[in-house]
C-alpha cells in the first residue's frame with residue numbers, strides 16, 4: 330500500500346496559506362536563503378541530480394532543459410511558467426494556485442536565480458479568474474515584502490514577475506504557441522529548431538516550465554536530492570499530483586510518489602467506482618493519452634510504467650469511465666474538443682479532427698457505415714506523427730485506444746442502427 334505524501338499539498342489544509350505572513354509561518358520562502366547561498370550553476374546541477382522531470386505532460390528532465398539555455402548571447406534569459414492547464418481532466422495547477430499561490434512565486438524566484446533570469450512571466454489560462462486573483466495577490470505581497478523587485482533579501486539578485494492572462498485556447502499550452510501568444514501574436518506553434526532554449530520569448534533563451542514543476546524546485550533546494558529521490562523510482566523520482574475525475578466516489582487531486590499503482594489512486598484515494606459500477610476505461614494523463622482498462626489497474630503510475638502499458642503519463646489526469654459510458658460518445662466528446670481547439674495551422678490536424686468528429690457523430694446518431702471504423706483508423710494514421718505539434722497526436726489517442734479495446738461497441742452502433750446506451754446524442758450535420 331503506497332501512502333499519500335504531503336509535499337506540494339502540505340499547505341492545502343490551511344485556509345490562510347495564500348497570505349504571505351501565514352505562508353512564512355509554514356516555512357514559506359525558506360528556500361531563498363538556501364538558494365542565494367549557492368552558485369546558480371550548482372542549483373541547476375542539484376535539480377539535474379534530483380532527476381526532476383517536467384510535470385506539464387512530456388516529462389522532460391528539468392535540470393537538463395535549464396542546461397540547454399544558450400549562454401553568452403547578449404540577450405536576457407527568460408523563465409515562462411506554463412499555467413495554461415487546458416488538458417481535459419487536469420486540474421492540479423489551478424488548485425495549487427488557489428490554495429498555495431506563494432509556492433509558485435517561491436519556485437519562480439529560485440528557478441529564475443538558478444538560470445539567470447531577471448524577468449519571469451506566468452502565462453495563465455484566461456478563464457481562471459480565482460486562481461489568477463490569488464496569484465496576483467501573492468505576487469503583489471511578495472513585492473511589498475521585498476521578495477520580488479530589486480536586490481531580493483540583500484542578495485544582489487533582481488527579479489520582476491509578470492502575470493499574463495491568455496484568452497483560453499488549448500493550443501496556447503503548447504510551449505511555442507504560448508510564447509507567440511505572450512508576444513501578442515496569434516497562438517500557433519512554431520517549427521523547432523530553434524528550440525526556446527536558444528530562441529524563445531523575443532528570440533531570447535527561454536525555458537517554459539509547468540506550474541507544478543516550478544513549485545517543486547524549492548522543495549529540492551531545501552530538502553535535497555536524497556530526500557527527493559526517496560520517493561518514486563530511479564527514472565521518475567519525487568512526488569506527483571494526480572487529478573482524478575469521472576465515475577469515482579471521491580474525485581479530486583491526490584499527491585503520491587510517482588510509481589503508485591493506478592489501483593491505489595482510483596480504488597483507494599478516489600474511493601473506487603461510484604454506485605458500485607464496473608470500471609471500463611481510464612486515462613492515465615488526460616484526454617491526449619491513450620485510454621487503459623481495468624486490466625491495467627496494477628500499472629505503476631510513472632513515466633516508464635504507463636509507457637510500458639501502451640499509454641503516457643501525461644499530466645497524470647485520471648479520468649475514470651464506468652460500464653455505463655458509451656465509448657463512441659466519449660470519443661465524440663473528446664474529438665469535438667480537439668476539432669474546436671485545432672489551431673488550423675497544419676492540414677492533418679485541422680481537416681482530420683473535423684472528419685473524425687463527423688464520423689463519430691454519425692455513428693452515435695445511427696447513420697454509421699460498416700467501414701467507418703477503418704476510415705477513423707486511416708485518419709488517425711494520417712494525423713499521428715504528421716501534424717505540426719502534439720495536439721494532433723493527442724487527438725488520435727482516445728479513438729485509437731477505444732478502437733483497440735472497445736471495437737465491439739463501435740460495430741454495435743452500426744449493426745444496431747445507433748447507440749445502444751441510454752440518451753444517445755443526435756449530432757446535427759454529422760455526415
Ligand SMILES: Cc1cc2nc3c(=O)[nH]c(=O)nc-3n(C[C@H](O)[C@H](O)[C@H](O)COP(=O)(O)O)c2cc1C
Nearest residue numbers: 383384385411413414415502503504538539542719
Ligand atoms: C496541445 C498542447 C497543450 C499543452 N498544454 C499544456 C498546459 O496547459 N500546461 C503545461 O504545463 N504544458 C502544456 N503542454 C506542454 C508544453 O508544451 C511544455 O512541454 C511544458 O509546458 C513544459 O513544462 P515542463 O517541462 O515543466 O513539463 C501542452 C502541449 C501541447 C502539445
